[in-house]
Amino acid sequence: MDQVVSAGAATEDGMTASASGRERLLTAAAEEFSRHGYAGASIAAIAGRAGVGKSTIFHHFESKDALYLAVIEGAAGEFARTLDQVLDLDRDVHDSLEQFQVAHLRHLFRNAKVASLVLRELRGEGPGETAGKVRDVVAGNFQRLVEYLAAIRGRGGIREDVDPQVAALTMLSVNAFAFQCRDVLREFPGLDISGDPDQFATAITDLVVRGLNVGPEAEGDKA
Amino acid sequence: MDQVVSAGAATEDGMTASASGRERLLTAAAEEFSRHGYAGASIAAIAGRAGVGKSTIFHHFESKDALYLAVIEGAAGEFARTLDQVLDLDRDVHDSLEQFQVAHLRHLFRNAKVASLVLRELRGEGPGETAGKVRDVVAGNFQRLVEYLAAIRGRGGIREDVDPQVAALTMLSVNAFAFQCRDVLREFPGLDISGDPDQFATAITDLVVRGLNVGPEAEGDKA
DNA sequence: GTCTATAATTCGATAGAC
DNA sequence: GTCTATCGAATTATAGAC
Known part of the structure; x- marks a missing residue:
């Protein structure tokens, strides 16, 4: 689940890019959801915070619900x-x-x-x-x-x-x-x-x- | 808190018109504030729910803050x-x-x-x-x-x-x-x-x- | 009611690991 | 060569403005 470890600089926030995309997405999603609530948190914002493209989210998770x-x-x-x-x-x-x-x-x-x-x-x-x-x-x-x-x-x-x-x-x-x-x-x-x-x-x-x-x-x- | 009892039909909601305007405003404000939060509750909505004009609110209370x-x-x-x-x-x-x-x-x-x-x-x-x-x-x-x-x-x-x-x-x-x-x-x-x-x-x-x-x-x- | 902006989701293609 | 992670563009749904 977290075996992919490539070197990388920090993205926005204090998040390191060393964690796998999935982990970074979970962290970013937690931040966005808790800040703006479920409806207020947009897929775009979560992707942006994690430093990935929007569609990457749907590769890892079925839907916004599933991510939440x-x-x-x-x-x-x-x-x-x-x-x-x-x-x-x-x-x-x-x-x-x-x-x-x-x-x-x-x-x-x-x-x-x-x-x-x-x-x-x-x-x-x-x-x-x-x-x-x-x-x-x-x-x-x-x-x-x-x-x-x-x-x-x-x-x-x-x-x-x-x-x-x-x-x-x-x-x-x-x-x-x-x-x-x-x-x-x-x-x-x-x-x-x-x-x-x-x-x-x-x-x-x-x-x-x-x-x-x-x-x-x-x-x-x-x- | 409920000593004022004059005859009166119900306004919107289950609120009776028997309470004084100030009391009705407090009840209406509680409803609106808890429903939509402080920012989301509009003076107009509170006045409407209480069955009074907007300006009546500012007769009884200094400001939205004071009402809250x-x-x-x-x-x-x-x-x-x-x-x-x-x-x-x-x-x-x-x-x-x-x-x-x-x-x-x-x-x-x-x-x-x-x-x-x-x-x-x-x-x-x-x-x-x-x-x-x-x-x-x-x-x-x-x-x-x-x-x-x-x-x-x-x-x-x-x-x-x-x-x-x-x-x-x-x-x-x-x-x-x-x-x-x-x-x-x-x-x-x-x-x-x-x-x-x-x-x-x-x-x-x-x-x-x-x-x-x-x-x-x-x-x-x-x- | 149409128009528009915003947001969720899907598609097709690319690049790298094994 | 296949598999997986990724992305940009396209598609659909919805909500609000006019």
Whole structure:
């Protein structure tokens, strides 16, 4: 998929020409789609940014839809591979969840452009046609976390009366929302997640795993 | 907000003509702004939807900016009044937080149009000019929750090593994100928050307050 | 309604790798 | 020689202006 490596100067943007045409197209498409939305991004602009002719796009991808989907599937697939390493039933629950949370937030920042696309899609603001497929791809990764939580719950790793779906949604929501609002949050001294995403992810994990409570037994010892 | 009740037929949409011109303009503006964004919403369209002349808008509001801000401040102010009732230091912590979470999610659904505007603003996608003021308004309500959490932490109501800002952000994030994605979530049997927002808010509160853990003492007593 | 601009897609040809 | 990546030109669809 990326075996063609010819030397080459940088094209527009910071993109190196060393990546294969297909890879460059995916990068350029992510940029254009996230900047202008699906409809607003033109094949011509994507081709221009990638430094190839328009028709080259249709050699690599069936259609504009297919290109859009490929961009999203690329990032989702990469994250799925991360999940294989992180969601390990044999490891400590707290550690696994912390690793998950850190990996997820890192993934959002590393793939900020595509992440914005996916989040827009989840908000229902995407191009109606591809919506279904995008959701399926994302739902796959979501389901992975849900099943992991269900499995450790079966082993007594977490409370029995928590819904794995609700717990999974909570963990992902905080990351997704904080990522979306990272610019505003930068103005809050304690919430600048852009500065240190890992620390934020760790704090969230601690909160979700241990809860706000001082503990079941310390219920009535306050002022 | 709905005390003016004079007889009157419905204008376009489902809007009743019973509200004052100013109120009708705010409703119409919320609709148009959330539908087409700040730039895309025209004064003419807003006036038309409210059933008034264009010049009436500038009688009630200084400018398009001011109208936009008024829409947002209206909803934020209403929520601030709810906070007065909900964030009561004399009540049980879990109950207060649950009431907060329920009230917040209800507020998002009841003011869905304006909420979408505010969320867009927090993502940094709004009209640059008003961004600062919108953030201030929202930050005010956010700060209220943070200070409440800090206060009960001072009394030993919650763990000392949780950051009130992080906890507040977590609670709000889940609601905001779930609200944003309510259409997709409808496809998940256990996550249809539109169907029963209160139940969802309750589940989230339980998770945040008690955590996933089986408890400090019950660490190893399962199958 | 026609005209025009813009955007997606197709076609035919070329150049280089194996 | 075939296969693949590429391109420029041609074709179709659509949306807005007049």
